[in-house]
Amino acid sequence: PATVPFHGARQAGIATPAQDRLCFASFDVAATTDRAALAALLRTWTAAAEAMTRGAGVPGHPGDLQSPPDDTGEAAGLTPGRLTITVGYGPSLFDDRFGLKGRRPSALKPLPYLPREDLDATASDGDLCVQACSDDPQVAFHAVRNLRRLAFGVLNPRWMELGFGRTSSTSPSQATPRNLMGFKDGTRNIDTTDAALMDQHVWIGAEEPQRWIRGGSYLVSRKIRMLLEAWDRDSLGDQQQVFGRDKSSGAPLTGRAERDTPDFTAKADGTYVIAADAHIRLAAHENNKGLRILRRGYSYTDGIDPVTGDLLGGLFFIAYMKDPGQFVTLQRVLGQHDKLNEYIEHVSGGLFATPPGLAAGQDWASQLF
Ligand code: HEM
Incomplete structure (x- = not known):
């Protein structure tokens, strides 16, 4: 189907099989905005996001010739392409400005400094974020543009990223796509149709004292530049050692088919077949x-x-998890030891708590405040 339901227990755009295109934006609340104005905007955003998700324009006063059009118009006549609009809140939102101190999700704190990183602060973080995904790039852009337009004077845009070519399959019904290094990416990702795995690793559960965020998740983003000229001069054998996988089939170097389980103990001539510093060895749950x-x-x-x-160019990394500590643990290891580090550079990043879904009639303001 061309549409993904807006309402539900979970926000769409997390477990939803990844669409082809992304438009991601981060905002700061303007200095002049008070709690009431922020709440009003979140109600307006809810109605607009719900309408756009089902392929309608932003609601308002159609045909009013005296006002700017309610909707900017560039998505008219396009199918939504499974559009999902996912909102998240950064650590900086939960301060005195809006009386939200007592609502802060317990794990929503700025991430510590991680190995080798030198992130551009102006292109990182933010009070709120919007992740719009669609199979049509214009639909995804239209969604963010219109939310930004509705937020004039209330929020200031901080940074925006466009993504093409999903780099992770998130459901067994999707073929594994390739990243810009030419490798299949997402082979051993969490299968989002596996409810037990999602509860164990992705959805915030009963362990969280802030009830309102239960059923939500944490989003960590990283803009990771790939040093493509250097990569393109590397030998095929070395490229495969970087990941521990065969470039063409995607199989682990210890197996034959893409989905074979890597054998991290296998050795040949006294050294590991999947190198000690291979990306998949360091990132695998087994290790x-x-x-x-x-x-x-x-x-x-x-x-x-x-x-x-x-x-x-490179990877606009987005990951969801029930605690940002999961990313921190992994990145501490990868940042220090990953063979991939010779070919990548973390440019900027973000951390946001994404609330659970809305029931029909509910809105983001009443959920947050
Ligand atoms: C696996 C690429 C950064 C976590 C993989 C795979 C590729 C890949 C090709 C193997 C296929 C698969 O199972 O998906 C990249 C590239 C990166 C990058 C090109 C940067 C430009 C990261 C970062 C993290 C991460 C920053 C987390 C902090 C993982 C995990 C796996 C994985 C958990 C699964 C390992 C396994 O269980 O076998 N990545 N990755 N990756 N990556 Fe990355």
Whole structure:
């Protein structure tokens, strides 16, 4: 079907099989905005997001010639392409400004400094975020543009990213896509149709004292640049050692088919077949006390570096988890030891708590406040 239901126990856009395109934006609440104005905007956003998700325009006063159109119009006549609009709240929202101190989800604290990173603060974090995903890039852009327009004077845009080409399959019904390094990505991702795994690793549960956020999740984003010129000069054998997988089939170097379970103990000539610093060895749940995250990222490009002529592009990493500590644990290991580090650079990042879904008649304001 072309539409994904807006209402439900969970926000759409997390367990939803990943769409092809992404438009992601982060906002800060304007200095002049008070609690009532923020609440009013969140009610307006709820109605607009619900309408756009089913393929309708932003609601208002159609045909009023004296006012700007309610909807900017560029998605008229397009199918929604399974549009989902997912909102999240950053740590900075839960302060004195809006009386939200007592509502802060317990694990929503700025992430610690992680190995090797030098993140661009102006392109990181934010009070609120919107993740719009659709199979049609114009529909995803339209959703963010219209939410931004409705927020004029209430929120200030902080940063925005466009993603093309989902880099993770999140459901067994999807073929595994490839990232910009040419490798299949998402092979051993969490299968979002597995409710037990989702409860164990992704959805915030009864362990969280803030009841309102239970059933939600934490979103960690990372803009990760790939040093593609260096990568493209690396040998095939070394590229495969970086991940521990066969580039063509996606199979682990210890197996034959893509979905074969990697054997991290296998050795040849006294060394590990899947290298000690291979990405999948360091990231695998078997080697991290069972820890898993749901990856839901996209490829991005910012064109060409005007000084060097190098391609600017890589992975806009998005992952969902029940506690941001899951990302921290993994990235501490990867940031120090991953063979992939020679070819990537973390550029910016974000952390947001994504609330549970809304029932019909409910809105984001009454849920938050
Ligand atoms: C696995 C690519 C960054 C976590 C993989 C795989 C590829 C890949 C090709 C193997 C296929 C699969 O199971 O999905 C990349 C690239 C990255 C990147 C190109 C950066 C540009 C990260 C980061 C994290 C992460 C930042 C988390 C902090 C994982 C996990 C797996 C994985 C958990 C599954 C490992 C397993 O269980 O076998 N990645 N990844 N990756 N990656 Fe990454």
